[in-house]
Amino acid sequence: MNNDKLIDLVNISKSYGKNLILDDLNLYVRENEFITLLGPSGCGKTTTLRLIGGFESPDTGKIIFDGKDITELPPNKRQLNTVFQKYALFTHMTIAENIAFGLKIKKKSKSYIDDKIKYALKLVNLDGYENRMADSLSGGQQQRIAIARAIVNEPKVLLLDEPLGALDLKLRQDMQYELIRLKEELGITFIYVTHDQEEALTMSDTIVVMNQGYIQQIGTPEDIYNEPENAFVADFIGDSNIIPATMIEDKVVEILGTKFKCVDEGFGKNKPVDAVIRPEDVILVEPDKGIIKGKVTSLIFKGVHYEMEVMANGYEWLVQSTKLVPVGTEVGIDVDPFNIQIMHKPESEDEEAVALDE
Amino acid sequence: MKNVAKKIYLVLIMLFLYLPIGVLIFASFNDSKILGKWNGFTLKWYTQLFENEAILNSLRTTIFLATLSAIIATVLGTLACLTMNRMRKVPKSIIMSITNIPMLNAEIVTGLAFMLLFVGVGMSLSLSTVLIAHVTFCIPYVVLSVMPKVQQIDNNMYEAALDLGASKAYAFVKITMPDIMPGILSGFLLSFTMSLDDFIITHFTRGSGFDTLSTKIYTEVRKGIKPEMYALSTLLFVTVFVLLLLVNKKPAKVTERSKHAKIKKYIAAIASIAILVVGIGFGVTGGAGNYTQEVYVYNWGEYLDPEVITMFEKETGIKVHYEEFETNEEMYTIVATGARNYDVVCPSDYMIQKMIENDLLEEVDFDNISTSDNIGQQYYDRAKGFDPENKYCVPYCWGTVGIMYNKTMVDEPVTSWDILWNEKYKDSILMQNSVRDAYCVALSKLGYSINTLNENELEEATQLLIDQKPLVQAYVVDQVRDKMIKNAAALGVIYSGEAIYMQRENDDLEYVVPDEGSNVWIDGWVILKESENKEAAEKWIEFLCRPEIALMNFDYITYSTPNDAARALIEDEEIRNSIIAFPDNTILERCEVYNYLGSEGDDLYDSYWTRVGAADSE
Ligand SMILES: Nc1ncnc2c1ncn2[C@@H]1O[C@H](COP(=O)(O)OP(=O)(O)OP(=O)(O)O)[C@@H](O)[C@H]1O
Numbered sequence: 001m002n003n004d005k006l007i008d009l010v011n012i013s014k015s016y017g018k019n020l021i022l023d024d025l026n027l028y029v030r031e032n033e034f035i036t037l038l039g040p041s042g043c044g045k046t047t048t049l050r051l052i053g054g055f056e057s058p059d060t061g062k063i064i065f066d067g068k069d070i071t072e073l074p075p076n077k078r079q080l081n082t083v084f085q086k087y088a089l090f091t092h093m094t095i096a097e098n099i100a101f102g103l104k105i106k107k108k109s110k111s112y113i114d115d116k117i118k119y120a121l122k123l124v125n126l127d128g129y130e131n132r133m134a135d136s137l138s139g140g141q142q143q144r145i146a147i148a149r150a151i152v153n154e155p156k157v158l159l160l161d162e163p164l165g166a167l168d169l170k171l172r173q174d175m176q177y178e179l180i181r182l183k184e185e186l187g188i189t190f191i192y193v194t195h196d197q198e199e200a201l202t203m204s205d206t207i208v209v210m211n212q213g214y215i216q217q218i219g220t221p222e223d224i225y226n227e228p229e230n231a232f233v234a235d236f237i238g239d240s241n242i243i244p245a246t247m248i249e250d251k252v253v254e255i256l257g258t259k260f261k262c263v264d265e266g267f268g269k270n271k272p273v274d275a276v277i278r279p280e281d282v283i284l285v286e287p288d289k290g291i292i293k294g295k296v297t298s299l300i301f302k303g304v305h306y307e308m309e310v311m312a313n314g315y316e317w318l319v320q321s322t323k324l325v326p327v328g329t330e331v332g333i334d335v336d337p338f339n340i341q342i343m344h345k346p347e348s349e350d351e352e353a354v355a356l357d358e
Numbered sequence: 359m360k361n362v363a364k365k366i367y368l369v370l371i372m373l374f375l376y377l378p379i380g381v382l383i384f385a386s387f388n389d390s391k392i393l394g395k396w397n398g399f400t401l402k403w404y405t406q407l408f409e410n411e412a413i414l415n416s417l418r419t420t421i422f423l424a425t426l427s428a429i430i431a432t433v434l435g436t437l438a439c440l441t442m443n444r445m446r447k448v449p450k451s452i453i454m455s456i457t458n459i460p461m462l463n464a465e466i467v468t469g470l471a472f473m474l475l476f477v478g479v480g481m482s483l484s485l486s487t488v489l490i491a492h493v494t495f496c497i498p499y500v501v502l503s504v505m506p507k508v509q510q511i512d513n514n515m516y517e518a519a520l521d522l523g524a525s526k527a528y529a530f531v532k533i534t535m536p537d538i539m540p541g542i543l544s545g546f547l548l549s550f551t552m553s554l555d556d557f558i559i560t561h562f563t564r565g566s567g568f569d570t571l572s573t574k575i576y577t578e579v580r581k582g583i584k585p586e587m588y589a590l591s592t593l594l595f596v597t598v599f600v601l602l603l604l605v606n607k608k609p610a611k612v613t614e615r616s617k618h619a620k621i622k623k624y625i626a627a628i629a630s631i632a633i634l635v636v637g638i639g640f641g642v643t644g645g646a647g648n649y650t651q652e653v654y655v656y657n658w659g660e661y662l663d664p665e666v667i668t669m670f671e672k673e674t675g676i677k678v679h680y681e682e683f684e685t686n687e688e689m690y691t692i693v694a695t696g697a698r699n700y701d702v703v704c705p706s707d708y709m710i711q712k713m714i715e716n717d718l719l720e721e722v723d724f725d726n727i728s729t730s731d732n733i734g735q736q737y738y739d740r741a742k743g744f745d746p747e748n749k750y751c752v753p754y755c756w757g758t759v760g761i762m763y764n765k766t767m768v769d770e771p772v773t774s775w776d777i778l779w780n781e782k783y784k785d786s787i788l789m790q791n792s793v794r795d796a797y798c799v800a801l802s803k804l805g806y807s808i809n810t811l812n813e814n815e816l817e818e819a820t821q822l823l824i825d826q827k828p829l830v831q832a833y834v835v836d837q838v839r840d841k842m843i844k845n846a847a848a849l850g851v852i853y854s855g856e857a858i859y860m861q862r863e864n865d866d867l868e869y870v871v872p873d874e875g876s877n878v879w880i881d882g883w884v885i886l887k888e889s890e891n892k893e894a895a896e897k898w899i900e901f902l903c904r905p906e907i908a909l910m911n912f913d914y915i916t917y918s919t920p921n922d923a924a925r926a927l928i929e930d931e932e933i934r935n936s937i938i939a940f941p942d943n944t945i946l947e948r949c950e951v952y953n954y955l956g957s958e959g960d961d962l963y964d965s966y967w968t969r970v971g972a973a974d975s976e
């Protein structure tokens with residue numbers, strides 16, 4: 001991965017009417033990076049993509065592409081292609097005509113176009129669909145054609161807005177794999193939008209977690225998962241035990257009245273914080289061998305593991321384990337110090353979704 | 359049970375809707391001219407139709423007009439939709455209703471309004487005024503069919519096209535257009551159909567020398583039975599029917615498109631372009647031609663052998679725009695308002711006097727009309743009654759007003775107008791639907807002058823006409839001829855010229871000029887002051903005064919000709935000496951020429967005539 005910034009969004013704000021959608025957003029994308037915008041519905045992911053694609057212009061701020069200001073450049077002059085959330089296939093054209101659309105504008109030869117169509121259809125697993133009309137395809141098929149239509153143009157940057165949303169799990173995993181392979185092969189930079197955190201964790205080089213128009217955290221999948229910077233990120237990236245706690249001193253935190261060892265430093269003394277512990281990091285032991293004692297209150301089978309709730313010190317702990325512990329069993333709870341993540345406590349409600357300085 | 363009732367109901371409705379058209383179609387294939395009689399299947403009306411240059415001309419005009427106005431209306435209407443779609447909701451719905459109102463407006467109001475507008479701004483009525491009117495009334499139909507499509511435009515698709523590198527224009531043409539194309543197409547077809555079958559608005563806005571199929575059918579049918587017109591109407595109906603089927607056809611949903619289908623699409627596109635080009639080409643060649651001069655002629659219906667026009671055009675290289683009127687009053691309105699520009703017109707005596715008094719006429723330079731001497735001096739003398747110095751008018755036809763009766767239905771001798779008041783012939787009497795002719799009958803019966811301005815006399819005549827009303831089958835103009843030929847009436851008031859033709863068609867008919875006297879009339883050619891083609895107009899009159907041409911016209915229209923040289927050429931001695939065609943002086947001495955009564959006199963007659971019209975007929 002190259003370290004040069006390919007796309008740079010600088011101080012972008014955007015509102016629709018009175019609704020502020022994006023507020024002073026800063027984000028850059030490096031060449032050949034797979035960057036994912038992750039966040040709940042309505043947080044501004046599509047809006048961000050549309051700004052990059054040129055379909056909206058920002059109220060303030062500018063967009064730099066390859067060192068040039070493209071804020072005012074119309075979409076057809078930008079060296080990128082989009083896979084739209086709503087597919088946007090040309091309904092009155094055949095699949096082949098859809099895929100050829102961009103290539104014809106670039107005046108490619110007929111044989112080149114024919115080859116590309118074949119190649120792209122094979123890639124998305126829809127060989128032989130050349131002459132079908134676009135609106136006769138299923139949602140999932142249309143989504144894959146949308147990908148094929150964008151990819152054949154070999155853009156520098158590909159914007160994908162939830163491109164796999166309509167696919168079943170199996171097909172989605174196949175397509176995830178194909179997209180990554182494609183990216184490596186063609187050296188395209190991907191800006192990817194999803195609200196599926198697993199997909200984001202699997203595919204991305206970088207994840208941008210957004211909420212209500214603000215960036216909550218930018219980092220590698222590991223960073224985001226293991227060291228969420230605030231309760232929103234922690235909560236959004238998988239289920240978590242987020243427990244109000246007090247940082248007694250460096251490496252010692254008091255959770256629910258009991259002192260736990262941890263690895264975090266620099267929070268000061270006797271400071272209120274949040275402690276984040278992933279359910280799979282909670283270890284159930286004999287009642288006397290744990291740090292605190294509790295009792296199993298519920299049990300669900302989740303396929304690869306069991307999910308249990310344990311009532312201990314007045315808090316319902318979420319626990320995942322491959323070992324079954326029946327409801328009613330007295331247990332002890334143990335946590336490895338490495339697996340306790342300490343976060344600053346937001347000082348007010350509003351601050352829960354604020355722009356964090358990088 | 360219920361189902362059977364439903365079916366019967368449906369069949370009845372269908373019959374009700376399509377029976378009239380069915381009769382028309384049936385008649386167009388009937389070998390007999392008479393409606394009720396089936397003489398066997400024939401296509402001759404159709405073949406005659408396509409041999410008639412005037413009809414083919416109006417066909418070209420119609421296609422040209424419909425194509426052009428549909429194209430213009432479609433472009434303007436579509437642009438309007440796209441613009442409206444950008445607007446906010448409230449103004450949009452207001453504008454939508456505004457554009458829809460003209461569709462519901464009575465056509466006669468729209469037509470009249472257009473005529474007033476065009477005449478008001480000094481545009482003379484012509485092809486372009488009709489075109490403007492058609493475009494205007496077609497636009498709402500385009501908006502109506504395009505708007506729903508425009509509202510459904512998928513902006514995502516448009517953006518996707520931009521994303522793939524398309525310019526805005528390219529994306530619009532390739533992506534947005536095909537989306538709204540079905541709407542545009544049906545808008546186009548609707549406009550085409552509306553323009554094709556419009557009569558009223560065209561009638562009001564058309565200029566001289568301009569006929570579409572519908573106005574042509576109207577003028578032709580007014581003149582009498584014309585099975586060719588049934589054929590033409592049938593063709594028009596079928597065309598409109600097919601077009602509307604096309605408009606309403608929902609395209610089948612295509613799931614797969616083969617190469618073949620693509621080729622078909624191209625063929626369809628090429629075919630429609632070809633049709634457009636041909637349509638426009640038609641119109642253009644129909645409009646122009648290689649004539650050096652032109653002349654606009656306004657004449658009575660069926661008052662000239664069409665062959666004469668062709669001969670004139672061939673000999674002189676002057677293009678003739680030939681138009682017909684039905685009454686002097688209709689002609690006067692058109693000419694006096696300047697709604698249409700004519701050069702040479704053929705009014706009757708009293709109307710010529712009125713036009714002279716209103717300074718509408720140009721003096722005729724008889725030096726340029728070498729053939730004017732073929733007209734007998736006695737006719738010029740009679741014409742002095744309305745053209746005292748023989749400066750304006752060259753007599754063309756003349757005749758008397760009298761009674762035509764059917765010998766099989768009337769067994770007593772007909773010598774007096776009184777017979778038209780005889781209860782025996784209730785519902786078998788046809789009167790002329792024009793003021794002067796109606797009063798001519800009543801005033802003559804009373805022994806008064808047919809030019810009287812004496813209110814007591816007029817009052818008496820009016821009462822007489824009101825008394826007669828319950829006996830009268832119909833007040834008509836040209837239809838007296840056809841009805842009497844078909845034995846549909848026993849007695850009719852008619853011009854002597856029609857009598858010869860009618861006797862040819864029906865042996866049982868006989869013509870008399872009643873003993874109380876009647877009207878002798880002269881129609882003559884005059885040149886309008888406004889004329890821009892005076893030289894051509896003079897050539898036209900010169901041509902018509904040639905003996906052999908006057909003879910052709912006499913043979914064709916059978917009205918008495920004042921052309922002595924032509925009369926001498928008539929081969930059939932019986933006709934040459936017919937007292938109907940050329941009544942002797944004892945009859946003529948009983949008859950009076952109509953004089954122009956001044957506008958006050960006209961108003962006086964009109965007000966009495968209105969009273970007759972308003973009177974209860976029972
Ligand atoms: N054209 C528009 N006019 C007004 N509001 C808009 C418009 N487009 C988006 N919004 C609003 O902006 C906010 C962000 O929308 P956006 O489409 O960016 O969300 P998103 O993160 O893509 O959500 P999702 O995951 O559901 O696609 C939403 O509240 C939406 O209602």
Ligand SMILES: [Mg+2]
Pocket residue numbers: 045046047085161
């Ligand atoms: Mg979205």
